[in-house]
Amino acid sequence: MPLPSRAIKRKTFRFAPPLSPLSLLAIGFILTSCSSAELPALGFPRNVTDINDRSLNLWQGAWIAAFVVGAFTVGLILWAAFKFRRIDDDLPPQVSYHVPLELVYTVIPFLIVAVLFYFTARDESAIIKISPSTVAMHEIKVNGFQWSWQFSYKDANDATVTGTPKAPPTLYVPQGERVRLTLTASDVVHGFWVPAFMMQMQNLPGAQNQFEFTANKLGSYPGRCNILCGRNHSQMLFIVKVVTPVEYQNYVNSLKGSAA
Ligand SMILES: [Cu+2]
Structure with missing residues (x-):
């Protein structure tokens, strides 16, 4: 069924971005009084025990992965929102059962979970390892x-x-x-x-x-x-x-x- 035609008024507006990610980050550090030495640890208490030493890399890696996935997702959302915003009343091509695309968005989350699982299991089994009886304890x-x-x-x-x-x-x-x-x-x-x-x-x-x-x-x-x-x-x-x-x-x- 064709959509009822109606004239679309283009409003001119100025896009005022909210706070940029960098300024948000800066405000975060000021509010939490995080120093530049503490910055790479991302709030992690460093070097208190050997357990901390081992899980620091896991903690940092998980944050980096989250930032990358988050930035990629926000980028895709913004790209889709601007590129495919409503320009006229014509329906865009309707796509369903796009198998390659569905495979991609099934395989990528699986890979993310698999990588996180691998590093978590590796560090967890090292952390809970019990020393032989010859070790002074x-x-x-x-x-x-x-x-x-x-x-x-x-x-x-x-x-x-x-x-x-x-x-x-x-x-x-x-x-x-x-x-x-x-x-x-x-x-x-x-x-x-x-x-x-x-x-x-x-x-x-x-x-x-x-x-x-x-x-x-x-x-x-x-x-x-x-x-x-x-x-x-x-x-x-x-x-x-x-x-x-x-x-x-x-x-x-x-x-x-x-x-x-
Ligand atoms: Cu209790």
Whole structure:
């Protein structure tokens, strides 16, 4: 059916672009007070542990891929919007079942997912790899319960520190030495999460999960439960304190002393 003909009035207008991507980026950095040294990390906490070191490339690569795909998509949208904008009342050629085109837009997303999957699986399996028993290791058990955490240090003959929602516990780890955490739960599923380490793993009742890390930077890093585990989930806080090996040894000795 032909479209009702009607005169199209061409309005003259000036295209005032909103903020350009570059100026948006600049405003973003000013608002987040991101320095030029931090810029390549794109908000990623660098060098806190060896886990961060490994996942930094994955993080940067994922952002670059997202920027490229985003820019390409916006470019295509703008190109189509301007090139094929309504000029007259004639219908443009109607295309359906364009097999080559449909193959292209099926294969490209598949390739994107495959590449992201490959790099994610490669880094994840390296991060959760457990060292052979010959490697020197500080072993600490991390038990989650409603509503806090228990840290048991093998170095202190399994002396245990138990936190409460009002007095969140502190997990001490030595700088530059390998630490293995064994995660368990007393009641329901909890999630051990230290945002600055870029690492989280679940505490499962009746099962053990493990991961290892070497902390590079001294400091205190907040941690929390990241699995909604019940009413007081939000109070399941803790601190990870990276201290010098000597301070760690003193702490462990003090635990042994108080347990004796
Ligand atoms: Cu929890």
